Amino acid sequence: MSNPQKKIILAPSLLACDFSNIRSQLSVLHEAGAEYLHLDIMDGIFVPNISFGQPLVKSLRNSCDMIFDVHLMITKPERYIDDFITAGADIITIHAEATDKCLSVLKYIRSKGIKSAVSVKPKTPITEIYSLLDYCDMVLIMSVEPGFGGQSFMPEMLEKVKELKKQIDNRNLDIDIEIDGGIDITNAALCVSAGVNVLVAGSSIFGKPDIAVAARDILESAKGVL
Numbered sequence: 001m002s003n004p005q006k007k008i009i010l011a012p013s014l015l016a017c018d019f020s021n022i023r024s025q026l027s028v029l030h031e032a033g034a035e036y037l038h039l040d041i042m043d044g045i046f047v048p049n050i051s052f053g054q055p056l057v058k059s060l061r062n063s064c065d066m067i068f069d070v071h072l073m074i075t076k077p078e079r080y081i082d083d084f085i086t087a088g089a090d091i092i093t094i095h096a097e098a099t100d101k102c103l104s105v106l107k108y109i110r111s112k113g114i115k116s117a118v119s120v121k122p123k124t125p126i127t128e129i130y131s132l133l134d135y136c137d138m139v140l141i142m143s144v145e146p147g148f149g150g151q152s153f154m155p156e157m158l159e160k161v162k163e164l165k166k167q168i169d170n171r172n173l174d175i176d177i178e179i180d181g182g183i184d185i186t187n188a189a190l191c192v193s194a195g196v197n198v199l200v201a202g203s204s205i206f207g208k209p210d211i212a213v214a215a216r217d218i219l220e221s222a223k224g225v226l
Contacts, residue, residue: 005197008197016203017206026064032211033215069200076099091116093119102129103131161179161194176198
């Protein structure tokens with residue numbers, strides 16, 4: 001029995017925003033229909049870049065009503081789960097490649113009343129995380145190599161999405177499929193057709209003159225396939 005089509009959700013990536021105008025931009029995007037805020041936490045070890053940490057997440061929590069979708073691109077994420085829960089995370093994503101304790105970490109996240117998610121890099125077979133699906137609320141497929149914004153979308157990742165969607169449906173699980181990397185108006189509908197329902201977009205929103213229009217255009221394009 002296949003699960004019905006899930007609601008399409010847009011998750012602008014904070015990494016691409018204008019940090020001098022951050023609260024205003026987030027307010028505009030929320031009004032434009034963006035429900036999630038994707039927060040990329042990078043440690044310079046798991047990925048070759050450094051972003052921001054829990055102090056920024058905590059400072060935004062008081063003034064932003066969006067769902068905080070925290071993506072931990074860090075080695076041994078189990079060290080910081082409690083910190084990001086305290087900072088205001090609603091969803092915490094860990095990487096399958098970043099820890100040998102994936103199962104216990106996902107269980108712990110859920111035990112704290114937070115949605116749990118796992119992510120895989122482009123070269124990691126999706127079958128690697130099938131044993132974790134019973135403990136996931138979401139799976140994040142990376143459609144670029146993680147660590148830098150502004151990269152080009154890898155269309156071959158859509159096959160990975162389709163495989164995952166089939167596995168989820170066959171097991172009758174209630175799991176969101178998120179995609180991150182090079183998402184814009186040209187490929188949003190393709191992602192949804194493959195099985196994605198949460199779209200992360202960075203420069204394709206924040207790099208446009210009118211971020212509200214850019215966000216609405218991506219959402220409308222994605223929803224056009226339903």
